[in-house]
Amino acid sequence: MLNNYITADLFNCQQFTLKSIDFNEEESSALLTYISQEKTSAARCPDCGGRAYVQSRNTCDLKDMPVFYGITQTIRAEIHRYQCRVCGRVFTEDLGMLRHPGTRITKRAAMWLRGLLQFHIPISAISRFTGIRWNTISRIHREYMEEKLEQRATELREKKYKPRYLAVDEFAVHKGHTYATCVMDLEEGDVLWVGKGRSKEDFRKFFEEYDLSLLSEVKAVAMDMNASYHILVEKHLPQARIVYDRYHMQAQFGKDVLGSVRLEEAKAHQARSHEYQDALLREADPAKRKETKAAAREELHTYSAIKSSRWNLLMSGRKLKGSKAESLKQILSDHSRLALCYAMKEEMSELFELDDPDIAEERWTAWFNAAKASHIPQLVKFAELKEKRLEGLISHAVYPISTGKLEGFNNKIKVAKRIGYGFRNDDYFFTLIKYLSLPSVRRRFHTFC
Numbered sequence: 001m002l003n004n005y006i007t008a009d010l011f012n013c014q015q016f017t018l019k020s021i022d023f024n025e026e027e028s029s030a031l032l033t034y035i036s037q038e039k040t041s042a043a044r045c046p047d048c049g050g051r052a053y054v055q056s057r058n059t060c061d062l063k064d065m066p067v068f069y070g071i072t073q074t075i076r077a078e079i080h081r082y083q084c085r086v087c088g089r090v091f092t093e094d095l096g097m098l099r100h101p102g103t104r105i106t107k108r109a110a111m112w113l114r115g116l117l118q119f120h121i122p123i124s125a126i127s128r129f130t131g132i133r134w135n136t137i138s139r140i141h142r143e144y145m146e147e148k149l150e151q152r153a154t155e156l157r158e159k160k161y162k163p164r165y166l167a168v169d170e171f172a173v174h175k176g177h178t179y180a181t182c183v184m185d186l187e188e189g190d191v192l193w194v195g196k197g198r199s200k201e202d203f204r205k206f207f208e209e210y211d212l213s214l215l216s217e218v219k220a221v222a223m224d225m226n227a228s229y230h231i232l233v234e235k236h237l238p239q240a241r242i243v244y245d246r247y248h249m250q251a252q253f254g255k256d257v258l259g260s261v262r263l264e265e266a267k268a269h270q271a272r273s274h275e276y277q278d279a280l281l282r283e284a285d286p287a288k289r290k291e292t293k294a295a296a297r298e299e300l301h302t303y304s305a306i307k308s309s310r311w312n313l314l315m316s317g318r319k320l321k322g323s324k325a326e327s328l329k330q331i332l333s334d335h336s337r338l339a340l341c342y343a344m345k346e347e348m349s350e351l352f353e354l355d356d357p358d359i360a361e362e363r364w365t366a367w368f369n370a371a372k373a374s375h376i377p378q379l380v381k382f383a384e385l386k387e388k389r390l391e392g393l394i395s396h397a398v399y400p401i402s403t404g405k406l407e408g409f410n411n412k413i414k415v416a417k418r419i420g421y422g423f424r425n426d427d428y429f430f431t432l433i434k435y436l437s438l439p440s441v442r443r444r445f446h447t448f449c
């Protein structure tokens, strides 16, 4: 029988011979029992090296990989329990090559799992397919990933490689209830560190856990202005420049300034429309009624036009064409506050294109002054807050880096969640994220996403 042949062949080099094969149709499982032929004279006490005698027989069950589709397979080894003739110690026969250390699965099953896991198949699926416990599979996975991460670290050490540009950012774990912080080497793309939480205290662990001598060449670190990561970077990497991420900055402007002013303007039209409708109830003159009705409708129309202008306002003016551009132009010409905020947004994008720090300083300062003189509370507040971080905005002209690459890595984090679906072990999850960032894995990864 094929099953017999494959398995017997594997174990022939050892002390085992096949005793029986039992199929359990109800459970769709196979049990292959092997009996040890080890000679008692070959057994030696692990303590004193003395000869031993057989005290009893023991069985040890190890999950194997399925040889037939849909049938989980267990290898049962009948082994000896010996007692030392010299010191009296009782010991069990060594399973040798049969068992993967620290688990209850065969060594070849472990090899097979390592192969499967490279294809990013969810652990729960492998568990159902093989009958091997989730924890065991994740353990094999983790061993494998740690091995690969260690290989990569050695490779970089041998090349005397040191990262020059880093990005630090947070991402959501467990459907957004908890967060983790991630540090990436922007040139090589390796995730250097992942830690729980997103506060300054959480980020401090990076500097405690990571080998700081490897960071001596860091020239610049990209980050979101809102987190207080910069304080720690300034302390631990004094030679590095902090670069505030343009995408975070632009997104915040879009939400806190443009979005807020847009809603205010829209609501003003809605309120006026309501006023006209109230007046309509009191109005008896048919001509005036018609006029008021039209005015109310007009206000409501403008209200919805502004409400739906969100994406057009956020998009770069150069990219907007046709009726969308016309509609936006109309809104902006009728609403000077919104027009001003929009112009400030367009100007800000240009500031992030500058590559001369002196010009950048001059123009950012002018931008902040214009914003503060605008009398638009949202814009004034934004400017007052961001002006304190002028240095990190100017740095962008010297080192035009961003956290964008790290953001792009979010897709891989989603895959990581899928692979380890249902786990609550952060260390394992974080190892998985680092592993997925390895260049060799990234190359293979593209074929799966």
Ligand SMILES: [Zn+2]
Residues within 6 Å of the ligand: 045, 046, 047, 048, 049, 050, 084, 085, 086, 087, 088, 089
């Ligand atoms: Zn002994």
